[in-house]
Amino acid sequence: MHILHSVLWVVVTGLTSLISPALASPGDDLMAFHDCLYQCEQISCHRNPYHIVQREFRDELTRPDSNYEWKYYNGHWHFMEMPLPWYLRALLWDCESNCDYQCQRVITAERRKRDQEILQFHGKWPFWRIxxxxxxxxxxxxxxxxxxxxxxxxxxxxxxxxxxxxxxxxxxxxxxxxxxxxxxxxxxxxxxxxxxxxxxxxxxxxxxxxxxxxxxxxxxxxxxxxxxxxxxxxxxxxxxxxxxxxxxxxxxxxxxxxxxxxxxxxxxxxxxxxxxxxxxxxxxxxxxxxxxxxxxxxxxxxxxxxxxxxxxxxxxxxxxxxxxxxxxxxxxxxxxxxxxxxxxxxxxxxxxxxxxxxxxxxxxxxxxxxxxxxxxxxxxxxxxxxxxxxxxxxxxxxx
The missing domain is CATH 1.20.1070 (Rhopdopsin 7-helix transmembrane proteins)
Known part of the structure; x- marks a missing residue:
């Protein structure tokens, strides 16, 4: 019955939303997730092949007096090519939000292979987008x-x-x-x-x-x-x-x-x-x-x-x-x-x-x-x- 449902709906979503901002989602804090986001955004959105620069100038960038922050790169992570398909753009997906979605899926797949716990990101499960x-x-x-x-x-x-x-x-x-x-x-x-x-x-x-x-x-x-x-x-x-x-x-x-x-x-x-x-x-x-x-x-x-x-x-x-x-x-x-x-x-x-x-x-x-x-x-x-x-x-x- 929609009357009682609306009450319970608000209660449950309210409790979820109340808890989520306070505790955050555990997936958001994963270092692998942040590395994935950086890699996707740099390569897909900004067309910055930072991994090539890091490889070619490794000695200079890793010197003790260098201020460069070395970024992890995983060659097994593959991302959607730009520009995005029309149906994604029609639903207001951009490169950054698409990277966020792709990295949720990538990290979740890796955790499954290692039999690790599936985590939420931004208060939600990593669903398969269709x-x-x-x-x-x-x-x-x-x-x-x-x-x-x-x-x-x-x-x-x-x-x-x-x-x-x-x-x-x-x-x-x-x-x-x-x-x-x-x-x-x-x-x-x-x-x-x-x-x-x-x-x-x-x-x-x-x-x-x-x-x-x-x-x-x-x-x-x-x-x-x-x-x-x-x-x-x-x-x-x-x-x-x-x-x-x-x-x-x-x-x-x-x-x-x-x-x-x-x-x-x-x-x-x-x-x-x-x-x-x-x-x-x-x-x-x-x-x-x-x-x-x-x-x-x-x-x-x-x-x-x-x-x-x-x-x-x-x-x-x-x-x-x-x-x-x-x-x-x-x-x-x-x-x-x-x-x-x-x-x-x-x-x-x-x-x-x-x-x-x-x-x-x-x-x-x-x-x-x-x-x-x-x-x-x-x-x-x-x-x-x-x-x-x-x-x-x-x-x-x-x-």
């Missing part, structure tokens, strides 16, 4: 998340157009805004994994934080029934508060970027947001529970069957039994996302031709909850629960 894309698997799985959330966005949009109540449309607008923001967040994630620049990293964080706050707003409005006409002043206050909080958050990051602050802010909002979600599920479960065991001995509510896609729901034989059980479905989706987070905690070097790591598999896991009925559940909740409450309140007013 077509200029730095993290191919993460890009593919981010696009998968983008696709399923876009399909969900269209589904909610179609449901909103069919709603015949202004109040229902307001709640649908909340969900649509949250879904649109999530689509934008996955777009930024895709771009960031294609090419890691400061601006792509920051946009990735900005929209991840906005996704957290959008979920906080949507679930808070649902839990406290801000969709009701009588609560319009609280609705306005809550929305204004969220907009102001995010504006202050962005201002804080723009003026003084801090991984620590970003992590703390998003964790705080994320924890509260997920408490809202559990509160919504608990209230719905209680409602349907008392309907089934109440004095009127009502039949089991099966209204949710009109919204379930049996080919895209987990345990259909269980959750199709009653609306009471279906009200808990988001908690299962939360569990899936939480288990997926363990992939980030137990990080490991890339596998499958150096394309797939724990972070990319985390993105793979988060595709499924959005695909397996999260949007169907929200549409059911609005049409069958919010709508029912509004009808009942209207009847009470007319009595």
């Amino acid at each position: 077509g200029g894309i730095q993290e191919v698997a993460s890009v593919i799985f981010s696009l998968g998340n983008l696709y399923v959330n876009y399909i969900g966005f269209k589904k909610v949009w179609s449901a909103m157009k069919m709603a015949n109540s202004t109040t229902l449309k307001w709640q649908y607008a909340n969900v649509i805004a949250m879904s649109a923001i999530t689509v934008m967040a996955w777009t930024c994630s895709t771009i960031f994994h294609i090419r890691d620049f400061e601006i792509t990293e920051h946009l990735d964080y900005y929209f991840a934080g906005l996704t957290v706050l959008a979920g906080f707003h949507t679930l808070g409005a649902r839990l406290f029934n801000l969709h009701k006409p009588d609560n319009w002043h609280w609705r306005l206050f809550f929305t204004t508060l969220c907009v102001a909080a995010y504006s202050a958050h962005i201002y804080r990051l723009v003026t003084d970027w801090s991984y620590t602050y970003n992590m703390q802010a998003n964790i705080t909002i994320g924890v509260i947001q997920n408490c809202f979600l559990f509160g919504v599920c608990y209230n719905l479960y209680s409602k349907y529970y008392y309907e089934e065991v109440g004095p009127n001995e009502k039949t089991v509510n099966l209204s949710h069957l009109h919204y379930i896609n049996f080919r895209r729901i987990i345990l259909p034989s269980f959750f199709s039994r009653s609306a009471k059980l279906y009200s808990l479905y988001p908690l299962l989706l939360c569990t899936i996302v939480s288990l997926g987070m363990s992939l980030e905690i137990f990080d490991f070097p890339p596998i499958f031709f150096d394309l797939v790591d724990a972070h990319s598999l985390w993105h793979l896991v988060t595709i499924f909850p959005a695909w397996l009925g999260w949007f169907d559940w929200m549409i059911w909740d609005i049409n069958e629960n919010i709508c029912t409450e509004l009808i009942e309140e209207e009847k009470k007013k007319n009595e």
